[in-house]
Each structure stands twice: as structure tokens, then as C-alpha cells.
Amino acid sequence: MSRVEAISADEWEKIDQVIAKYRGRHGSLIPVLKEGQDICGYLPKEVQRRIAAGLHLSPSQVYGVVSFYAFFTTVPRGKHIIRVCLGTACYVKGSQQILERLEQDLGLKVGGITKDRKYSLEAVRCLGCCSLAPAIVVDDDTHALVEPAEAVRIVRSYE
16 A cells, blocks of 8 residues: 555545645745645645645646755655765765664665654765764754764664
């Protein structure tokens, strides 16, 4: 069963409530998409179509916004998103080993999601905190000067 089929009636109802709350307001698309993603965890095509219809927009307008902004996703993500910096400063200081350790401990590859949907793992090119290398971000929290074993403890603290 795909995640789209697993969207519950309750989730659809919440999405419809969000659409109704913003309908007719100027600049409503991004807030509706954000709240829709918060409800479902991502923005599958069916959700995008529902939002487009509810806001009287074309599906291509909605998809254009979803695909433009990096904080929107069309694939499922875990409850906690782990980003490991592979920029030069972090890489030189061992971020590749951090990434490998997390892949091994969590049982997933970059771009994947754990079976329990708790974690997603992403490799990013720069977090903008080179002086803190190697760095990882879990959700909105930046962790600096991270060792591979410490990365596992940090991530597990989000359970």
C-alpha cells in the first residue's frame, strides 16, 4: 500500500479545513502547502491536486511552488530529518564517517526513511557553519564538532 492510499479520512478533513481557512486570501498557497505537509508528512500529487482545486489554482501552479522551494517534499520523510554536511570543511573533518555510521545504525541510505518513519537521512553540501565542522542538523537543531559515535547518540536523543 502506498502512502497516498494511507492518507486517512481525518487527514483529508484537516487538509480541507486548512484550505477553507485560507481560501480567498492573497498569498495563501505557501501557508496551505506548509500546513498540508505538516499533516501528511509530504505533498503527494493527490494532496497537491486537492489544494489546487480548493484554492482555485491550476495543479501546475501548485507543483511549481512545491518543486521550487526546498522545504517542500513530494516524497515521504521521517518525523525527524537528519542532514549531514558534506561540504569541504565538514568532509575534511570526518563527516563522511558520520554519514556512514548513521546509515549503518539506522539501517538506511541517504535519501531513505526508516521503516518506522522516525528518521530521514540527507547529505547536504553546506550548512553554512564551516567553523563548527563537522556539523549535522536534526530537524532545526545544529550540532557542531560531531564525532561519528556522538552522531548516533544525538540522533537517538530525538526518539
